[in-house]
Amino acid sequence: MSTSPGRTDFASDNYAPVHPEVFSAMADVNVGHEAAYGADAATAGLDAAVAAEFGEHALAFPVFNGTGANVVSLMAMSPRWGGVVASEHAHIHRDENGAPERVGGLKILTVPAADGRIDPASLQSWAADLGDEHRAQPLVLSVTQSTELGTVYDLAALAALVDRAHALGMRVHVDGARLANAAAALGVSLAQACAGADMLSFGGTKNGAMGAEAVVVLAPDLRDSLATDLPHLRKATMQLGSKMRYASAQLTALLTSRDDSGDPLWLRNARHANAMAELLRDALEPLASAGVVRFAQATEANAVFVEMPRELAAQLRETYRFYDWQPGTAPQTVEVRLMCSWDTAPADCEALASLARAYK
Structure with a gap:
């Protein structure tokens, strides 16, 4: 079946067109020459918008796609011997062609999640491997919000999961390809919808952008080291865009473009x-x-x-x-x-x- 112009489908929110306000934001920065690779005014504007949304300690690194955001985020928090605990339905496990393992060298360690949500108690099954040189070390938990099954972690459930992971010595990553949908469902801010996480893959493409995602450093104790290291990691994983102003403008529009009600x-x-x-x-x-x-x-x-x-x-x-x-x-x-x-x-x-x- 070929897609007819103007037809609405129900296959994916990736099928939707670009929102006019996002297109307008891209047109606004499509003037003259700007420094490449993020040294531009639009990316500085995104930095300010991310700090306003996620806290002054937050750092954003625009990337090309969600898989790239996930791989860069997970690599930034994991040594080569690290493992990533994730839901059996996780996108990083089932839908990224093994990229975290092929590119990042990180073993995905799955746990059952009948409704897409991970039970904090299930983390214990992998925690016993900590210190065992024969096993991938479960050093990161990846949580999808909203989940691959269309469910949402409420704030209490998310806090319980994050707290358990941190107590076991794990960092926490949120795959936020649809973080906006989770926040809207909960009636909270984007920051609250991923509260406690150390790193975020912030999705824009499924929410009206043309093609823009970002790795967002949330943990204050990671800020200084990743401000220096993550640019190199982004480049080495082929996620550094030269004309970054266009990606930054898209994400900034999603975060800051408001209607008459202020939303x-x-x-x-x-x-x-x-x-x-x-x-x-x-x-x-x-x-x-x-x-x-x-x-x-x-x-x-x-x-x-x-x-x-x-x-x-x-x-x-x-x-x-x-x-x-x-x-x-x-x-x-x-x-x-x-x-x-x-x-x-x-x-x-x-x-x-x-x-x-x-x-x-």
Whole structure:
């Protein structure tokens, strides 16, 4: 199926176009010559915006993509013999083609997470390897907020997990590809949605940017060393952009561009995407009540996970793109993921649900 211009799909929030305010911000910096590699006014503006959002100690390093942000973050906190504890569903484990291991040399150590969230008690299974020269050392915990299954760590759950990891001597990394969606769902700031973490992969692309992510150093005790070391690591891992002003302008727009109500763009985009996921779930509810489909996860951010007959999925896919997540609980069913974006409209949700409700 080829994507038709202007069509809304439910495959990924990466499918969505660039938000006009982000495009405008890029146009604003598209004037004349500027110093390359981050020595420009736009990147200085991003530094100020990140400090305002995450604290004056925070440092941001724009990179090309989320995988790059994750690999650079994890390498910055880990020696070559380090291991990274993560959910069995973690993007760094399942969807980055082994990049943390191939590029970073870091073993991924998974723990079960039925709903995407890691139980603090599960960290103990790897902590026993600390000091054993025959085992990868579990020195970093990577947490995804919101999770790969569309769920969100509330502030108490996140604090308990972070505290447990730190007590075991682990640093904490947050994969924040959809941090904005988590913060919007919780009604908190971006900083609160990743509170206690040492490093953050801050996502912009899924939240209306053209292509911009950032490694953000959050831990004050890492600031001085990584201010010196991380630029070299970013370059060595091929994540240093020459015309960085365009990436910086995108992220700054998400953080600082405000509407008449005073809400920043990241919040407006994420809140809308979350609301559309809730609307889509509500529109599919009659099918769940009738036993035709089954919701596989809570809908807490901008994703709806639903098990449905394979025949129904095939019919819907004639009109919309979306991904199969895993086999269903019966041979004739499949669990699919339906993602909503900043530009998803209520009519899009109703149209998909209407097609589904027509299934016989």
